[in-house]
Amino acid sequence: MQSAGESHQGHPEGAGGGTPAGDSGHRTAAVIPAAGRGIRLGPGAPKALRALSGTPMLVHAVRAMARSRAVSLVVVVAPPDGADEVRRLLDEHTGPAETSTDIVVVPGGETRQDSVRLGLAALPDDVDSVLVHDAARPLVPVETVDAVAAAVREGAPAVVPALPVSDTVKEVQVRGNGEAEPVTGTPERSRLRAVQTPQGFELKVLAAAHAQVVREGDGATDDAGMVERLGVEVVVVPGHDEAFKVTRPLDLVLAEAVLARRRATDGF
Ligand code: CTP
Ligand code: MG
Numbered sequence: 001m002q003s004a005g006e007s008h009q010g011h012p013e014g015a016g017g018g019t020p021a022g023d024s025g026h027r028t029a030a031v032i033p034a035a036g037r038g039i040r041l042g043p044g045a046p047k048a049l050r051a052l053s054g055t056p057m058l059v060h061a062v063r064a065m066a067r068s069r070a071v072s073l074v075v076v077v078a079p080p081d082g083a084d085e086v087r088r089l090l091d092e093h094t095g096p097a098e099t100s101t102d103i104v105v106v107p108g109g110e111t112r113q114d115s116v117r118l119g120l121a122a123l124p125d126d127v128d129s130v131l132v133h134d135a136a137r138p139l140v141p142v143e144t145v146d147a148v149a150a151a152v153r154e155g156a157p158a159v160v161p162a163l164p165v166s167d168t169v170k171e172v173q174v175r176g177n178g179e180a181e182p183v184t185g186t187p188e189r190s191r192l193r194a195v196q197t198p199q200g201f202e203l204k205v206l207a208a209a210h211a212q213v214v215r216e217g218d219g220a221t222d223d224a225g226m227v228e229r230l231g232v233e234v235v236v237v238p239g240h241d242e243a244f245k246v247t248r249p250l251d252l253v254l255a256e257a258v259l260a261r262r263r264a265t266d267g268f
Contacts (some may be wrong), residue, residue, distance in 0.1 A: 029073040030065040031119035034110025034135030048135035053259040060138030066101040067142040077108040077119040113219045131198035140243040152200040159200040161239035162193035185200040196243040254267035
């Protein structure tokens with residue numbers, strides 16, 4: 001059931017060079033970690049199940065992946081006790097854009113890293129590359145998904161979309177409790193990037209990174225960070241403003257505004 005607001009404007013099918021699944025013998029899957037509680041968003045249902053413009057955030061994220069012709073399988077990592085509910089929601093909302101994409105649901109874990117690992121474990125052996133995409137970034141344009149998928153298919157082992165940062169960033173001695181925190185440094189802003197998802201990987205590389213974390217403990221705040229620790233090169237491609245993460249209540253206001261603008265631009 002694809003509502004009018006969901007048909008994202010202005011992208012030619014397969015823009016960005018994503019090869020249709022199967023054509024090149026290269027298979028790309030997406031893993032969507034959606035098992036978080038959404039503490040920073042405030043009380044309510046798990047974040048991924050909250051509605052944006054009447055449709056669960058997770059459904060928007062699944063559609064964003066399924067729209068990319070490069071992606072033939074989507075693994076959704078649901079809240080540990082919510083896999084059945086997520087399956088039901090997805091069946092209810094699956095429309096023409098998703099029918100050519102297999103959607104699998106698995107229960108998630110305590111941390112994002114655990115959830116991604118559980119998602120990777122559900123991938124079949126014939127998958128060559130994987131896009132890991134936060135359910136909390138429901139509005140990523142298909143062009144960004146295609147660009148990341150294409151860069152991996154063209155041989156990059158790890159690719160992250162990112163944007164230049166607009167705020168100056170300070171490093172501090174962390175004190176907390178609202179106490180004044182001494183500044184220890186100011187990295188040069190022009191060299192900083194704020195990273196988004198989907199992050200794309202050769203599956204073997206990401207699986208090795210996760211295996212290393214299981215052996216040695218201590219992860220990273222994103223998947224690319226774990227791959228960097230393996231000593232594998234990670235490259236950045238342009239991200240997109242609309243790939244922002246819904247984290248705090250104000251982000252919901254922005255997401256609704258983006259959807260309203262898409263509806264207006266699409267003529268609905
Ligand atoms: N995530 C997950 N499993 C967890 C924690 C997070 O799959 N145990 C997912 C979230 O569902 C989200 C993505 O990782 O799609 C990014 O995490 P974040 O934005 O931090 O979401 P939450 O952890 O849900 O939010 P908060 O940190 O505010 O509780
Ligand atoms: Mg979190």
